[in-house]
Amino acid sequence: MRRPDWAPDEIDIERPSVARMYDYYLGGSHNFAVDRAAAQAMVAAVPEAPLMAQANRAFLRRAVHFLADAGVRQFLDIGSGIPTVGNVHEIVQQVAPDSRVVYVDTDPVAVAHSQEILADNDQATVIQEDLRHPDRILRHPELRRLLNLNEPTAVLIVAVLHFVPDDDRPAELLRTLYDALTPGSWLVLSQASDEGRAETERSDAEMVYQRTGSPLWFRNRSELTTLFDGFELVEPGVVWVPQWRPETPESSVNAETSGFLGGVGRIGD
């Protein structure tokens, strides 16, 4: 008998999770032996992997600061991961306590962990859903409860798109999100790129992630730029993430070693 789609997922903690591997790269301890083993294999393949994750996370922080400063008060963070440190709600609620954040992730443990962290925060919530079902995300009652999409909202899809191959039609997914947003809304994207990487590094990294059940799908600068369709990219456009509005000039040297491209776009009025 085929499992109907309301049947729950298999319980699967024996397999490395990209969310917990990412936590490991960032120096967190929200991970299990399987995750550490996989992350260490990644580090063996690409020694600067932890630095790449840190650079991406720092990009997320700067982008969210930028948006909070621009007056955005609603955030939809898709592929939010394990709340380690520097979570979106922590950043924005520092700037404006009335900011509202909806986290979305497919990883059930990440979601359970987020629920625990957010238990006392009625301005932030988490939904277990897949980026590949934007319609379900958009009509989710929790989202509807916290966000009013008639007001400017920032959608963050940071370090997630490389888990969405072209077969899953990322452009259409983003189009659906775009259609739900009002002018003055924002999109933040970042994702792994193999531009300038050695072929061996690339294939070793792919092998590690193949085992997680979330294989990698690299994109180059022009591919990522295309995904901003409908949004006006703010300066400096799609760049290696350390180059995106760096805090100090020296923090963007050797930016291409970050392996992550990112950018921020806005729907014009």
Added chain:
Amino acid sequence: MTSPATATQPSGANSGIAAFTQEWANALTGTSYLPMTQAQLKQLLNRLARQLAGALLAEPFDLRAGQRVGTELVAAHIASAEALGRTVEVVQLRLVRDLGLVAEDVADRLARLLAAVTTGYTRALRDRTLDEQESIRRAAMAQRSKAEEALRASEARFRHQATHDALTDLPNRNLFTERLTTALAAPRRDTDRVGLCFLDLDQFKRVNDQHGHQAGDRVLTEVANRLRQALTGHLVARLGGDAFVILIERTGGTRDVIAVAEAALAAVHEPAAVAGHEVTVRTSIGIVERQVAGTSANELMRAADCTLHWAKAAGGGRWMLYDAERDRRELTRQALTAAIPAGLDRGEFYLDYQPLASLSDGRLLGVEALVRWRHPELGVLRPDRFIGLAEETGLIVPLGGWVLAEACRAAGSWSVTGGTPFVSVNLAVRQVHRPDLVQDVRNILERTGLPPERLQLEITESAMMNPADEPVRALRRLADLGVRIAIDDFGTGYSNLAYLRDLPVTELKVAGEFVAGLRAQEPQADERIVASLVSLAHALDLTVTAEGVETAGQAERLRAIGCDAGQGWHFGRPEPADRILARLS
């Protein structure tokens, strides 16, 4: 330590501290993710550097300050082995120098301060690691139990769906079969009894046809609800379509199950409002009730189902109780019916012939062909065992066709000096109604060379109800060919004398029951009936054959009445043609 604090902090320390802080910040870069801006980081490190410097010079020397710095670093997420190593290195190499600290025992103090920082840091890092491990494990557990709960719920839902009918939410056939099997497999006592009511709505199709399928579905739901309410304590299941079943466990006897059936009938027979109309639904129920020991689910289901059909055949709107004797009879009949085609193929059928004799001179006029079945298990069967079945199922057409062909074939080969007898063959109603009857007879006669006037077809009155009908026209064409047409069993059916005038009939065969009433010397009603039949037939130019003539006395009476011919034991029993022919020569 009693050494006095002779250390001083020279002016220009501020620029020194800035340099140190910058160095420290650089050293920390990339050790782990730092959730703050460079400015925030420097601010923090600046403060901690001051604390360290203060601690180095403080009097009395207080190690707790070092531990606090270690703890604060970890609290600010500067929390990795690398961050500690680099911190120790930077402090060791740069703090005293950058800040220009001068103290007698500064090296000594620095070593102990760094030990305190390391202790505080490591302890905090360990606590933090343990906390994070605990929280992620808790999340995993929460997720796991949520998933398990969802799995259980979905399994329960799965199970419910697999065991219940989607429309009425009654248990479905699966669950019913499961429960019945359990009831049969594990009786509480050897004497436990079990009952089933099979229930099927009467003419449910008509509700669907007249009011649409939605209305039909509403009727089914309504019926399901009523049964559920009326029969609490018993399993009511929907088997599919408009068929329901009630399982009655541990019954005290047939009466209990009949009571359930009556309750079910009463509940269903209440009028229901459907699509704005008041619809009265009726139902039939087949009941079976017996001891658990020695029965099986299949047997019970079959028995209940078959009883349901009896109730339907009896007009519906009622319950009926299983009758094993009737079931056996029907099964035998069914088996027999099913064996007819193969019997034909294998040549198990054969013909005997019974003489029809002239009453005036005893001459053999003809013979009636009578079919026999030499059944491989049951022995020789007479037509009353199987002709009825063959007529019901339509198998009479091939069987009767075979009889006709075989009789003609046989009769075509007879030759008797002084008059070869004709052969009389029974035609069933269905045969008479076949459009190619005339052509078939013609072909047979041609093939066998039997002259038409030596063939007589016996039909019943009911085959010729309406003179305008196609069958009558067919018979007329056969009569025109020269074939004799006899009405069989005359007097037992409609006996509509008027139509005889218009029909192509040559002979009446008077049913044996009238003949049985003929007794010598005392004229009875039967005799008067036969007498008037004869005179009527003669008036219409028909001959009359009396059937069932058993005694010489009866033959005598019939001759006296003027009857033309007789058939019966008195003239000869049915037997193979060659014996009859042998006697003639």
